[in-house]
Amino acid sequence: MIHVSKMTRRVAVSSVSLLVLMSTVSCDKSITATEVLPAQIFTSVDANAGAWKMIVLSGPTQIAVNAPAPVTDGGYKNELAQIKTAQASLTDAQKAAITYWSGGGVLRWNEILRELVAKQDLPPAPNPDGSYPVPNAANPFADPQYPFANPPYSARAYSYVSIAQFEALKSAWFYKYQYKRASPYKNDSGIQPLLPTSDLPSYPSEDAVEAAVNQVLLKLLFPTSADYIDAKAAEQQQAAMLSGRASASDIAAGVALGQAVAAVFSARAANDGMRAAGGTAAQWQALADGAKARGEIPWLSQDIPARPPMLPFFGQVKAWMMTPADVVKERPGPPPSTSSTQMQQETAEVKSTVDNLTRDQLATVYKWADGVSTATPPGHWDFIAVPYVVSSGQSEVRAARTFALLNMALHDAAVACWEAKYFYFNPRPSQLDPSIKTMTGLPNFPSYVSGHSVFSAAAADVLDYLFPSAAIYFDGQVQEAAMSRLYGGIHYRSDIMVGMAHGKRVGEYTVAFAKTDGAN
Amino acid sequence: MSVVLAGLCAVGKAQTMEDGVMLSQGTLCAGALYTHSQWDSYWEGSLQRVNGNVGTVTTQAVSAMANYGVRDWLNVLGSVPYVWTNASQGVLHGQSGFQDVSLAVKATPLRMKTGQFGTLRGIALIATSLPMTDYTPDLLPLSIGLHSKTLTGRGMVNFLSRQGMYVNASAAYTFRGNVTLDRPYYYTNGQLYLSNEVAMPNVFDYSVGVGYYHHDLKAIGTFAAQQTRGGGDIRRQDMPFVSNRMNYQAAGFEVQYPIPHLRQLQYWVAYRNVFDGRNVGQSSTITTGMMITLHRERQTTP
Numbered sequence: 001m002i003h004v005s006k007m008t009r010r011v012a013v014s015s016v017s018l019l020v021l022m023s024t025v026s027c028d029k030s031i032t033a034t035e036v037l038p039a040q041i042f043t044s045v046d047a048n049a050g051a052w053k054m055i056v057l058s059g060p061t062q063i064a065v066n067a068p069a070p071v072t073d074g075g076y077k078n079e080l081a082q083i084k085t086a087q088a089s090l091t092d093a094q095k096a097a098i099t100y101w102s103g104g105g106v107l108r109w110n111e112i113l114r115e116l117v118a119k120q121d122l123p124p125a126p127n128p129d130g131s132y133p134v135p136n137a138a139n140p141f142a143d144p145q146y147p148f149a150n151p152p153y154s155a156r157a158y159s160y161v162s163i164a165q166f167e168a169l170k171s172a173w174f175y176k177y178q179y180k181r182a183s184p185y186k187n188d189s190g191i192q193p194l195l196p197t198s199d200l201p202s203y204p205s206e207d208a209v210e211a212a213v214n215q216v217l218l219k220l221l222f223p224t225s226a227d228y229i230d231a232k233a234a235e236q237q238q239a240a241m242l243s244g245r246a247s248a249s250d251i252a253a254g255v256a257l258g259q260a261v262a263a264v265f266s267a268r269a270a271n272d273g274m275r276a277a278g279g280t281a282a283q284w285q286a287l288a289d290g291a292k293a294r295g296e297i298p299w300l301s302q303d304i305p306a307r308p309p310m311l312p313f314f315g316q317v318k319a320w321m322m323t324p325a326d327v328v329k330e331r332p333g334p335p336p337s338t339s340s341t342q343m344q345q346e347t348a349e350v351k352s353t354v355d356n357l358t359r360d361q362l363a364t365v366y367k368w369a370d371g372v373s374t375a376t377p378p379g380h381w382d383f384i385a386v387p388y389v390v391s392s393g394q395s396e397v398r399a400a401r402t403f404a405l406l407n408m409a410l411h412d413a414a415v416a417c418w419e420a421k422y423f424y425f426n427p428r429p430s431q432l433d434p435s436i437k438t439m440t441g442l443p444n445f446p447s448y449v450s451g452h453s454v455f456s457a458a459a460a461d462v463l464d465y466l467f468p469s470a471a472i473y474f475d476g477q478v479q480e481a482a483m484s485r486l487y488g489g490i491h492y493r494s495d496i497m498v499g500m501a502h503g504k505r506v507g508e509y510t511v512a513f514a515k516t517d518g519a520n
Numbered sequence: 521m522s523v524v525l526a527g528l529c530a531v532g533k534a535q536t537m538e539d540g541v542m543l544s545q546g547t548l549c550a551g552a553l554y555t556h557s558q559w560d561s562y563w564e565g566s567l568q569r570v571n572g573n574v575g576t577v578t579t580q581a582v583s584a585m586a587n588y589g590v591r592d593w594l595n596v597l598g599s600v601p602y603v604w605t606n607a608s609q610g611v612l613h614g615q616s617g618f619q620d621v622s623l624a625v626k627a628t629p630l631r632m633k634t635g636q637f638g639t640l641r642g643i644a645l646i647a648t649s650l651p652m653t654d655y656t657p658d659l660l661p662l663s664i665g666l667h668s669k670t671l672t673g674r675g676m677v678n679f680l681s682r683q684g685m686y687v688n689a690s691a692a693y694t695f696r697g698n699v700t701l702d703r704p705y706y707y708t709n710g711q712l713y714l715s716n717e718v719a720m721p722n723v724f725d726y727s728v729g730v731g732y733y734h735h736d737l738k739a740i741g742t743f744a745a746q747q748t749r750g751g752g753d754i755r756r757q758d759m760p761f762v763s764n765r766m767n768y769q770a771a772g773f774e775v776q777y778p779i780p781h782l783r784q785l786q787y788w789v790a791y792r793n794v795f796d797g798r799n800v801g802q803s804s805t806i807t808t809g810m811m812i813t814l815h816r817e818r819q820t821t822p
Contacts, residue, residue, distance in 0.1 A: 031698070033713045114705075115712035125757040126572070143756055304572030304609055354613065359654055366658050366702035373707045373758055383705065383714075430611045437613035439659070441759070489613065 035111050035386065037103025040196040043393035046519075047200075050174025052397075053517040055320065055404070056264065057167045060174035063260040065253055068179055068203045071187050079247040080188045086242050087192055094242055098194050101239040105210040106165065106399040107389060110382055112214070112232055113161055114375035116222040120149035121373055123307070123444070130305035134278065140223040147221070151451055152314040152414045154376040156274065157221045158403075159320060159411035160265055165213045166404035168261035169397040172209045172254065176201040185244035194243035198395070202247070206396050207240035208254025209261075216262035220269065272318040277311045284309055291425040297338040299427045299446040310445040315419025319412040321509035327419050330505045332498045335426050335448040343432070346492040350429040351436045354489035361487040362439060368452060368484035371441040377452055377481070378410040381459035384477060388467045401519055405462050409510040413458035414451075416506045417499070421446040429492055438489040450491045453482035453499025454506065461507025465514060478503075537597060537624050537647055538727055540678025540688040543589035544815070550586040551788070551811030555579075555601075559794075559801030560608075562661070565753035566798055575609025577661050577801060581619070583809075595626040600652070603664040612662055619665040620649040624672075638681035645674040645692075658701050660760040661801065667762075668720045669697035684734030690727045696720035699762050708761045709752025718763050721750030729774065736786060738776035744792070745769045754799050768797035772805075786811045 050060050057063075069076050090098075101108060124133050124144035133144055140146035147153055181203035185193040200206070215233035219226045237255070240246040246254070287309070291298035301307045319327060336342040357365075370377045385406055389399045426448040430436040443451070460474040467474075482500050485491035543549055560576040561568055585599035604616035630642035649670045657667040674692035679685075699718045706713055724747045731740025751765035772792030779785040789808040794800065 031713055031715050031717050031719050033711050033715075035714050111712075111714070115707070118705075118707035118712050119710075121707075122755060122757050125569075145756075302611055304575075362656065363702040366656060367704070369658075369703065371759075373755070373761075375705065375712070436611070438611045439613050442611045489611075 034100070035103070035107065037107055037390060039099075039102040040104045041393050042196065042198045042395050044395060044398075045198045045200045046173070046395045046397050047177055049170050049395075049397040049519070050177055052170050052401070052519050053513075054167055054170065055163055055408070055513075056268065057171065057261070060171045062264075063171055063257055065171075065175040065204055065257055068181050068249055068253065071181065076187075076247065076249065079249060080184050080191060082248065083184050083241060083244055084188070084190050087194075087244065090242060094238070097235045098239045098243050101207070101236055102195050104390075104396065104399060105207050105236055106396050106403060107386060108232075108236070109161070109165070109210060109214045110386070110403055112229075113158060113218065114379040114382060116218060116225050116229075117149045117154045117157065117375045117379050118373055119225065120145065120147055120222060121154070121371075121376060123148055123150070123372065126305050126307075132305075132307055137223070145224055149222075149376070150310055151370075151376040151378065151455070152277070152311045152317075152418055155378040155407070155411045155414035155455070156272075156317065158378050158382060158407040160221070160269055161214060161217045162400070162403040162407040163320065164217055164262055164265040165210055166397070166400040168209045168213050168258050169206060169400045171261065172204050172206055172257055173397050175204055175253075175257075176206075179203050181250070183245050184247045184250075191244040193245065195239065195245045197245075200395075202245060202250045204253035204257050205237075205240055205246035205250040206254065207236050207246060208251040209258040210396070210400075211236040212255040212258025213262045216259055217265060220266055268318075273313070273316050277314040277317055278308075279312045281308075284312060287312060287422055287425050295337070295339070296425075297427050297432070299425045300431055301444055302428065302430060302442055303444055307444050309422070310443070311418065312422045312445075315415055315422055317415055319415045320408040321513055322412050322416065322506070326509065327416050330416055330502065331420050331423060332449055332502050335424055335492075335494055335498070338427060338432065342494075343492070346494060347429050347432050347436070350486060350489055350492060351433060353486055354436060354439060357439065357487055364480055364484045365439045365488040368481045369440045369488070370452070371443075377455040378407065378414070378459075380481075381406065381410060381455065381463075384459075384474070385463060388463070388470060392467070398519070401517075402466055405466065405510050405514050406459055408513075409458040409462045409507045410455055412509060413454045413503050413506045416502065417449060417451050417454040418445075420449050420502065421451075424448050428490060430489065436489050440488040440490065442490055447491060448495050449499035449502055450482060450485050450495040451499075452485050453478075453491075453496045454503035456481040457500040457503025458507035458510075459503075461504050462510050462514070465511045537622070537626070537645060537674070538676070538688075538690050539729065540641065540643055540676055540680070540686075542592070542626065542628055542641075542643070543587055543595050543813075544592050545589050547589040547813060547815040548586065549588075549811055549813045550584075551786075551809050553581075553583045553585060553788070553807055553809035555581040555583065555805060555807045557803045557805035559803040562801040563754075563797045563799055564756065564758075567756075568802070573610035574607040574612065574661065576607070578606045578608070579664075579803075580604055593628045597624040597626060597647075598622060605662045605664060607662060612659070615655065615659060615662050615664050617655045617664055618652040619655070620651050620667075620670075622647060622649045624648070634679075636682065638679060638685070641678045643676040643678060645672070645676065647672040647674065656702060657699055657762040658703070660762065663762075666696075666699065666720070668699050671695045680733060684732045686729070686731050686733035686738070686740055688727075688729040688740075692725050694723040694725070696722055701762075706761070708763060720763050721748050721765065723748050731774075736776070736778040736783065738774065740774050742772050742774055742790070742792065743770070751799075760799060764799040766797075766799045768794045768800045770794045776811075784813045786813065 135146035183202040185191040211233040218229045288298035428447045456478040460478045463474045464471040482496045558578040581601045581603040583601040587597045603619045606614040624647035626645045632640045651667045657663045672694040676690040679687045727744035729740045729742045748765045751763045774790040777787045792805045
């Protein structure tokens with residue numbers, strides 16, 4: 001009873017050929033997740049880095065590192081034999097790990113840090129009664145997870161990890177050139193160098209220093225990712241050993257140094273004012289009352305239900321290069337009064353801009369949104385720095401300096417910006433004109449000055465100094481980042497223009513240090 | 521009526537891509553449809569919740585569609601939707617624009633008369649959808665779509681009895697092309713991706729329609745389900761993401777009613793409610809419109 005006509009056969013044939021076409025369309029869609037980093041090529045080993053100025057430590061010998069056994073020692077020879085044995089039977093996973101870390105430990109750890117920030121960059125969900133739970137460091141896996149890695153929290157995290165790593169590496173460099181123990185592959189021709197090579201002495205191991213500093217501080221800052229962090233730290237140490245770059249005793253000395261330096265920074269973090277940055281309900285009310293007393297409309301949370309302001313006392317957290325008096329000194333003058341004609345005009349500009357966006361402007365909004373589940377604006381600027389670190393062939397200690405300077409400026413920018421935001425407590429455009437709808441998430445803190453503008457200008461100020469040939473590009477990115485907030489409908493032009501100038505002044509504190517730290 | 525859940529929004533697509541109706545050679549069926557879809561509760565992963573920052577999310581669409589009988593056994597179909605979205609609460613800006621054009625070829629390779637009861641047919645459909653504009657899928661749930669090129673293979677089995685009993689079952693697999701975002705990195709499914717390109721998981725869907733279809737009058741109940749073959753969940757208090765694992769089950773009905781004395785004009789209405797899902801809104805969708813048939817629609821009597 002089934003009629004299979006000629007036409008039907010034609011259809012069947014064409015269907016089959018279309019299905020074949022479809023299966024070819026669906027070929028490999030996979031996206032490379034990690035940064036594609038070439039194996040490092042060092043233009044210099046920065047042999048004098050042990051003499052570079054310290055930021056937190058008193059000097060390179062604050063943490064003592066004992067002299068290593070001589071290379072003729074039997075124990076050391078055993079370490080070399082272990083490497084040879086291991087190299088004879090490398091697994092695919094070990095080879096992949098060596099390739100991964102050949103891009104550079106500082107760059108890899110920065111990438112990992114950005115991932116941890118993005119993972120934790122989620123605000124608490126409201127309780128059924130409209131209140132909000134607070135993430136609890138003592139119970140990090142509960143809902144909401146600890147931490148909420150918002151921009152100030154992240155700026156601080158990037159700076160702690162980057163500066164501690166830089167300090168520890170300067171100290172390591174000091175001891176490397178004091179003890180001058182060569183890498184295992186130089187002491188035994190039976191060992192293959194599988195990671196990029198240089199004339200850098202191997203004791204204490206720079207890879208182990210990085211692994212230990214990052215392991216301690218990242219677990220403190222991102223406790224829910226402890227297993228992942230431990231695995232990465234172990235992998236980096238193993239890659240250093242299997243590649244013939246460092247022996248077991250080089251690594252052990254590096255781990256001890258890294259842990260000791262990290263402990264100094266953990267202690268600082270416990271007393272830098274972060275714990276009080278959230279404030280209390282009475283303090284939040286006092287901020288609103290203060291704005292009212294000045295005759296201004298106070299900022300209101302436009303989250304539904306209304307959410308407590310984000311870290312209103314982050315402006316009192318310790319900065320790196322600025323004293324509390326510096327922070328106040330650099331605070332911009334007041335924004336246009338909420339009752340002024342200028343504020344009316346600026347509010348109208350926001351509305352007409354967001355309602356008449358070009359596609360290019362919208363793309364700029366999304367490029368710079370850096371909202372929930374992202375590395376935040378400080379992480380975005382670290383991301384921007386990566387190709388310049390790679391292409392200039394920076395040694396590990398110099399790459400660490402780049403990220404330390406950059407993130408020091410970004411943290412100070414967060415402190416200064418938050419201080420100004422809560423000093424003025426100025427409402428967002430969509431509060432003054434509820435008909436303004438935004439193209440990106442509305443940040444839950446006061447408007448003046450724009451965080452993106454302060455962060456970006458401070459970051460670019462440092463990058464302009466470190467990579468002057470790319471200054472035009474960095475400055476262009478600042479303009480884009482800053483203006484994206486006007487396009488997105490969440491900032492007035494004043495927030496942006498004043499914010500950029502503010503950020504540049506903050507960045508200058510770090511640049512002034514960089515000019516005299518002995519690394520030029 | 522197939523509803524594409526674009527993120528957490530629902531958009532109307534040509535009815536005829538999922539049903540067992542074939543136009544005879546030379547017949548054109550064209551029309552305009554209006555779709556209204558809204559939800560105030562959605563699934564964040566598998567957790568059902570409401571969100572004060574969006575309130576009720578409404579997606580509306582006007583679609584022009586056409587279906588033409590090239591041969592009795594071969595139809596071509598197309599539809600063009602204009603979509604606009606809105607959130608009743610919060611500050612997020614609604615989006616609007618032309619979404620994705622859909623084109624399909626539908627053929628009846630198998631036709632089997634089952635004695636005096638009716639006709640059983642196997643129908644194959646190949647469809648593609650292509651974004652018509654460079655709208656962004658990066659502001660879900662208010663983006664107008666997912667901006668992915670798709671290619672769908674659909675198989676249908678359709679039974680129509682002499683008395684008008686209509687049973688249609690359909691299953692499809694949709695390949696979805698990668699999507700490009702305006703930003704250089706994103707975090708989804710437990711990983712930071714340092715790329716602006718997002719791999720879109722493919723989609724499997726199936727549907728069943730049972731009811732009455734006779735003399736151009738159609739009234740059927742529908743069930744449809746979609747399973748996305750990969751993708752991450754929306755995390756707690758996170759925004760939805762274009763490649764999320766969007767699954768749902770929905771039930772509804774569909775009525776096609778010939779206008780008296782103007783039999784080439786038909787009124788068409790469909791309703792669908794999502795009753796279970798993952799990373800989608802619990803949407804109620806109504807689609808309604810008029811279709812005109814130039815030449816009479818082929819009587820699908822045996």
